[in-house]
Amino acid sequence: MPKQEEKKLPLTRSFWVYFLKSDTNPDNYPTPNNKIAKKIMPFQWGNILTVTKDELVPMYFNTLDSLQKKIQRYRDLPFGIKQVRKGGNGRQMLIDFDSLPKEIQDSIGDPRKMQHPMIPFFQFDPSAVRYFTDFRFEDGSPLKENFKQEYITNASVLLAAERLKTARLEEWKKLKKNSGRGLLPSLCTDLITFNEYLPKLFGVQHTIPSSYRAFDRIWKPFFNTFEEGYHYGSLISGKLKNQNRKLMTDEMIALLNDMFAGQEYKPSRTQVANQYKAFLSGDLEIISNETGEVYDHSNNAKFKEISDSSIIAWLGKWEFKIGTFAKRSGDRQKLMQSFIPWHKLTKIKEAGTLISIDDRQPPFMYDKNRNRVWFYMGIDLGSETWTCWVHGKTKEGIIIEFYRQMIRNYIEWGFNLPLGLECESSLNSSFKDTFLRNGAMFDNVNIYANRARSKAIERKFEELRYRHEKSRLGWMARPHARKEENQKSGDEEVFIPYEDIIDHSLHDIEIWNNAPHSVHTEKTRWEVFCEMQNKNTQPTNWRALLPYLGKETISSCNAGIINFRNTTYVLGMDGEITLGEDLIRLMKYVEGKEFSIFWLDGNDGSTLKAMIYYDDMMLCEVVPHPEYSKSKHERTEQGDLNRKLMSAYENTVNSFMAQQKREIEQITIIDHRSKTLNNKFQIPGRKKYTQTESIPQELLLEENTGYHYEKTEGTARSWKSNFR
Structure with a gap:
């Protein structure tokens, strides 16, 4: 296998979708801007071999405008580039292939002149595309795009060679050539020569080795490793696998991160590398503060030898820096600027929002x-x-x-x-x-x-x-x-x-x-x-604010009047004097009692809002005591209103007082309760009365003597008269 990193194959639009869709209708050809574009090849349109504009722009003409100007220039001449169908309304512009300059024809490739045994059997393999697109190395990284293209092309070429092999065996059987000897060498030759056609037909090249021995080392693992299916992974270079293997164990990564961010001071990455080397040699002991565990440096399965440069590189990776820097950093603002994504917000449109x-x-x-x-x-x-x-x-x-x-x-x-x-x-x-x-x-x-x-x-x-x-x-x-x-x-x-x-x-x-x-x-x-104030703003919630933002003053209520800030106030609700049942309800709470007033003053020193707080309740407001002139001649319109308000305030209390008075009934109480427990204590010389002698005899009337009203001129009112 040649050196993989030195191979640079172009990523062309022809590579990606040929294997996904076989559509010969030129109107369905995607544009060059589409990543999923299939190979645009010359095709027959009627009796004319044509190409679309996408095959020419921008490969041979910088812009569509330059191509159209070229067509316009030769429109009425017997030579030069010719357009056979206009584009637009979802249709592709079609150009006569034979009217193109010879160098463009040779570059694109004339399918009428292209003859190779593998051409009928080649197509991009969908399974190969899925495999190499989803492939992940041991460390979780995917294949680079140029390697994806290379391995998909190689797999597709090998599968085309397999189909050619099957067809060739069938042909040999017809010719009664039962031996398959020489079949694989012939396929190797076909693969080598197929590279002359692949770029023109599909815009790619394969990298399968040209020597038969190297070809055989690729062919057999690909087809013979699995009982069912193909071993796509055998095409991936071992060097790539080594480069992306998991060099460090999870235990090594965790330990290095702990050493970098878990010590009492902030070591550099180079110092951590030196400490790790000393740890492996047994010269440095590492203990977990949380569990008390002593890390075992002799466990080679967990803690491997690794170069200082590798340790420095690993500690510098984003996935580790984001944790270690968060642990070490003392500047949260810089940490956020380095690692935390920020939100893009639209501007607030209204005031008060x-x-x-x-x-x-x-x-x-x-x-x-x-x-x-x-x-x-x-x-x-x-x-x-x-x-x-x-x-x-x-x-x-x-x-x-x-x-x-x-x-x-x-x-x-x-x-x-x-x-x-x-x-x-x-x-x-x-x-x-x-x-x-x-x-x-x-x-x-x-x-x-x-x-x-x-x-x-x-x-x-x-x-x-x-x-x-x-x-x-x-x-x-x-x-x-x-x-x-x-x-x-x-x-x-x-x-x-x-x-x-x-x-x-x-x-x-x-x-x-x-x-x-x-x-x-x-x-x-x-x-x-x-x-431009927002229409959804709400009035000030004084009850929620004043207990925490208001100033506090202790006061009391006497006859419905409250002394506060060197003047007098009355009970109110929602900025107005309270009357009727609400006033009586409030006075039941506060009349004759002490309470707290939470209040806030304005910029001019006046009282913006003052509220009574009693028994863990924000009861009501206190509003200024209405005042007016005693003289009717000096009384203003506001004075007349204040007089009516205060009269209503007074009448509410008077009415409640009269109602309470009317509900009271006269009663008589006869108290038989003794005021002493016994009579053991006596003062000598005082005349004592027994229970039967409690009234002196001379004061008692004779039993038969009747009481004559006309003979008696008393002025004292009898207790009996209270019941008449």
């Missing part, structure tokens, strides 16, 4: 300790508008204030909070079960764990840094910037006052929001934010 938030430090220092300002910012991805920002000298408490500020801004501007949020996990993960739960503050929340490229805001920060801030005095370059213009210069460090850094950053936000939108270039980003 998704907001992306993260922290950043503007590249300026405000003191000699190289301290920098902390910002936490949010950008609406649909409008590209910065909608929220807070700042401070540290990150402590900045995240809670950021969400409070977001609520303030959106309410002040008259918009609902965005539908979705994307954020990093370091500051936000602790809120995932409270106000960052889906449906609380946002309908959908994506919290990314150390995945900078997943957040769109990172690209916006980069634009802020290099397009807005870079031109200012004191700008700091990144330590390892790729571009030279973004690297640190030789100038001395400049410190900018803290207040100036804040003011410049806010100025950049103003410039940014008033700049043209990337898609709607005729509008600013702020205009897009105001005019």
Whole structure:
């Protein structure tokens, strides 16, 4: 077998589909762009031998246009290339084969002049194609395309020779030549000469050896190895099999990966190779921390000798690097850039659909300790508008204030909070079960764990840094910037006052929001934010937010009035004063009791929302106590409305009080319970009364003496009169 890697056979369209379909209709011939294309050979169209344009373009004419110009030039002349049928509407253009230049005819091959005993028997074998297409070496790698073509062609030629052998034996029997002697040498000769016709007929060549002895070493294994079928694998070079054999055992691969990524320090691949060599010689002992197992270096079946270069190459393969680098890497961002595929996402179309938030430090220092300002910012991805920002000298408490500020801004501007949020996990993960739960503050929340490229805001920060801030005095370059213009210069460090850094950053936000939108270039980003809000946004879910984002104040309710923030409030629901049964129900909970009020102030210091939290329940709101002028002449229209509201509030309580009073009945209680256990303790000198002498005799009336009302002038009311 010749050296396989040196054989370079052209992959032609004629190779792939000849064996799949035998169709002589030229209209069904595939185009050259189709990978599955069969051999386009000259064929009879009526009495004319023709070829299609695909046989000529681009092999002999660069483009179809150049072929058509050539045909047009010789259309009315008795010589030159001639078209016998126009193409179009699913039909192939047909060219008269005999009108082609002789060199093209010889290159294509004239089937009328081609005579070889193997031509009638040759066709590409479908089983060979399936076998070599699906073939895998020991290490799982497939055959390269040029080897696939070579082995499919060789197998098909051998099968054609087998069919020729059968036909030739039948012919010899007719000639009463019973001996098959000399049959295989004749087939070997036919195979050698068949290479003169294969390129013209099918665009390929076989690589079966020309010597009979080498031919015999291929013929016998191919046909005689299996009782049924053919041994296609015998055609594959042993050298290829050796190159793709499994050089390393699974135990070796696992051990080398453990040595590379499982040690307390990070060795190089060369160091691992040296350690493995020492392990095989017994100079180095390896123990599994998990199981306590001591690896047996004398087990040659598991741990083979291998060169240092092979170990270095194996450890450098992607399938091993992706695990070992993940174990060794301390920079998750670089790890993800090297190994993790990224998603291609379409641009958000409407404002209020998704907001992306993260922290950043503007590249300026405000003191000699190289301290920098902390910002936490949010950008609406649909409008590209910065909608929220807070700042401070540290990150402590900045995240809670950021969400409070977001609520303030959106309410002040008259918009609902965005539908979705994307954020990093370091500051936000602790809120995932409270106000960052889906449906609380946002309908959908994506919290990314150390995945900078997943957040769109990172690209916006980069634009802020290099397009807005870079031109200012004191700008700091990144330590390892790729571009030279973004690297640190030789100038001395400049410190900018803290207040100036804040003011410049806010100025950049103003410039940014008033700049043209990337898609709607005729509008600013702020205009897009105001005019293209998503219609599915929801009102603020205060009940879910205030227990976590609100400020807390302890207060109480007395006669339906609540003292809060140096003024008075009343009970309310949905921003309005509560009346009727709802008011009575709420007062049953809070009247005369202490409770917590969770509230949030606006940018102007006023109360945006305040709600009563009592007995583990968010009960209701507190709304400002309606007020109006005592003088009717100074009372405004709003004052009249406030007077009616407060009167209704008062009348609700009065009505409930009257109802409760009407339901009360008068009763008399006679108490027979003794106030003492016994009379053992007595004070000397006091007149004692027995049970029968409990009333002095002089106060008792005689038994027969009747009571005469007319003779008695008492002023005290009798207890009996209470029952009349």
